[in-house]
Amino acid sequence: MLARNGAPGDLDRLTQDLAQVTDAAGTVIPADAWRDDEALYLQFDLPGMDRAGIELITERDTLTLTAERPSPVPAGARPVLTERPTGRFTRRLTLSDALDTASAEAAYDNGVLTLRIPLAAHAKPRRIAVSGGAPKIPGGPAKQLPAPSGPRSAPAG
Template sequence: MLLRTDPFRELDRVFEQFTGTSSRPAVMHVDAERDGDVFYVFFDLPGVDPDSIDVTVERNVLQVQAERRRRVKDDVEPVISERPMGVFNRQLFLADTLDTDRLEAVYDNGVLTLRIPISDRAKPRRIAIGSGNGGRKQIKG
């Protein structure tokens, strides 16, 4: 018996892993960079309503959640629907050296930008060295 298979089935499956489907959106793409004493993280979220974006930090876990909804109009028949819709989630594990209390977030032109400064306690600092010529002093209690 000859079984017929779709030669593009495997290609479609691999493509969906990277781009997502309407029921399982793809992961949001991220870039990160360090500029001096600040880390910047960029999340691509085109077409997302800024009110649907939620950024939280708990301990050293940063979580970004956003939702993109399809606009539905009466009497309009969709012809092609390839853009992933639904809820997107991304978690990043942050180093203890980052100051998440001073984290700033801006959403502009479909890109969510996080600015996370390095903690002052993680920056190099000079330690003062006292002179050994002072002799011993008695501490009175």
């Protein structure tokens, strides 16, 4: 995440988590992340994985990705060359509370897992309408806001 457009620290935490790209076995799970005004998007490279062997779980502010690639070497055969990593892979990310993880969607296509996590309603930008007249103050009559202090310019005219 090169640009930050949210609460200070939220995306910085995610960026730090993305920098930790290895599991206990030292296997790298490459990832990219970006966001727009509607959602956070994450993509993970998981080539050769069976979709049924991929699991995503969110618990509180943690996203856990687990994937498994079995060994292609049949039982009883002796491997001659084994360069592709096999076994169970795990990646954990700390997520911001500005995300609606209950509405997250994931798709796996051509070895790439794409996750879309919408921004929570309270985190989305919204326009506030400006009306005329004095503001309504609960529990009292309408009051004028204090005039700004400092030098005033003459009205245009």
